[in-house]
Amino acid sequence: MRVALLILAVVVGSVIFNFTTPFHLGQIASNWGLIDVTIWITFVLCGLAFIILGILMAWWIYTYQYQPGQLAEYEPEDPVLEGRLTILTTIGVVVMLAPGLIAWNDYIAVPEDAIELEVFSEQWTWSFRLPGEDGIFGYAHNKNIDIIANPMGIRDDDPYAQDDLVIETNIVKVPVDKKIKVLLRSKDVLHDFWVPEIRAKMDSVPGMVTYFWFEPTRTGVFEILCAELCGSSHHAMRGEMHIVTREEYQLWLDDQITWAERKAGVVPLTxxxxxxxxxxxxxxxxxxxxxxxxxxxxxxxxxxxxxxxxxxxxxxxxxxxxxxxxxxxxxxxxxxxxxxxxxxxxxxxxxxxxxxxxxxxxxxxxxxxxx
Known part of the structure; x- marks a missing residue:
């Protein structure tokens, strides 16, 4: 009886905690509302399964508790029950998986009019690069990295690289209502670029370029987090994404230095x-x-x-x-x-x-x- 009551207390407490906890999704700031739908479908189905199974377990424990002189009946198989559970489980998995597959297909299908932003990750900070007026990124590779002279590994003699904008801080600005393709590179270990309010995250993998896209829908300042354990200071690998008006974004762009200017000794503003x-x-x-x-x-x-x-x-x-x-x-x-x-x-x-x-x-x- 006490075990049954304990299980019921866990179920009821979990439900109450769900409605009183402050740890819910913040207001979305991008076009990825479908990701929210996917999360909530998964949450609701798993929550219902948890509640139903918890109540059934408590009921079974109470109903079939040990009674003196009573023996349990051994039933190793029940094909009908197994079939029903298999069908229900399959339906639940499909319902949870389908929206995620649709969202993923859209997530990696980058629109042609998206502007590009490179995010460079290293223990334990972020830096950024934008293509210059030619709209083309210069070639970059980790083998070209010099901690002081070339921290992002940009190829020095690539003509496309000379007008690339180099942002060596953990703060980046992006324009509202403009599609953005995010390209991810890592200097050292596996990182994960995550801005919770835009519902966008992707692994940054050494030796390859990963990507996703999003469209900011409201202005504000949002925290950038690393969502992959990457060492002793993983918790401190944070930054800021400022979603601003297009006018403010252009003013900010005008203040950034190019790769050619950095090589010439121009110091960017802190x-x-x-x-x-x-x-x-x-x-x-x-x-x-x-x-x-x-x-x-x-x-x-x-x-x-x-x-x-x-x-x-x-x-x-x-x-x-x-x-x-x-x-x-x-x-x-x-x-x-x-x-x-x-x-x-x-x-x-x-x-x-x-x-x-x-x-x-x-x-x-x-x-x-x-x-």
Whole structure:
């Protein structure tokens, strides 16, 4: 009797946990709704089987428990029961498998108008590559990898590779409502690229290129995970996929460096510096300032300004260091550069201290380091 009650408690507890747990699928952010359908069909069928079998087990244990003087009847075979169970099991497997096969067929049938994104995995980080204006990836192979000079193994003399955009951070942006073919490569061991909200995952296998495609359907920031145990820091192999508008995506593309530029020594912006650049753009800073050195703008150019001395409108001389720049951002009229008026607006309350820190880090990049 106690065993039967324990089984019933497990069944009831499992059902309650299912409806109260926070660990459900998040809101989908791609076209792969069919994958959700497949998951739920499997979940419902397996759940019903679990509940029915659990109740039957509890009932059988209670009904056929040991009674003094009562012997069990030995029935080694029941062809009718076996046939029914075989038919029911087959139907259940087909119902669960069919939607998955349909989804898989669509999953690997890449539309012709999809843009390409290469994801390069290694212990324990992600990096990315996009084809340049020619729309063709340059050849890449692990045998060409150099940890410092060529971490993605791009063939140096391939003309198609020179305009490839190289993103050596674990943050990538993709445009909303645009089909994307994801090509996966691995430097070392088996990884698995997974973004839960887009319902897309695929193994990244050393020595081969795997792929899938998806179409983002809503903007947002989504976590990239590795879904294959790949070593001691597997848990830390994370990144971010930003699904953005096409306008923001183009601005982001314009900020990336090409393979040719990287070879020439151009240093890409770090994620913090990229955030600072975004803060400057979103708050209208480039309406008055520039990074080209051009004259005639309402505000001083940012090119080459970091760490230099400048004369203020009261005749004093100050060094444009972090303290000065931070004060000029938060209190624009405190120290005006000679020849410029106080036209800068106060920053929005939405701009955080972290945003200002990032903006300062970006401003440092506008002055080349002196060797």
């Amino acid at each position: 994620p913090v510096q990229q955030l600072g650049q975004t803060v400057a753009r979103d708050n209208g800073c480039f309406a008055c300032h520039n990074t080209t050195g051009a004259a005639g703008t309402p505000g001083p150019t940012w090119k080459g300004m970091w760490g230099t001395e400048v004369e203020l409108d009261d005749g004093s001389i100050v060094t444009r260091d972090e303290a000065y720049v931070r004060e000029s951002i938060t209190n624009p009229g405190a120290k005006l550069v000679k020849g410029f008026s106080n036209t800068m607006l106060q920053l929005s309350d939405d701009v955080t201290t972290e945003d200002i820190d990032a903006l300062i880090e970006y401003l440092k990049t506008t002055t080349p380091a002196v060797e």
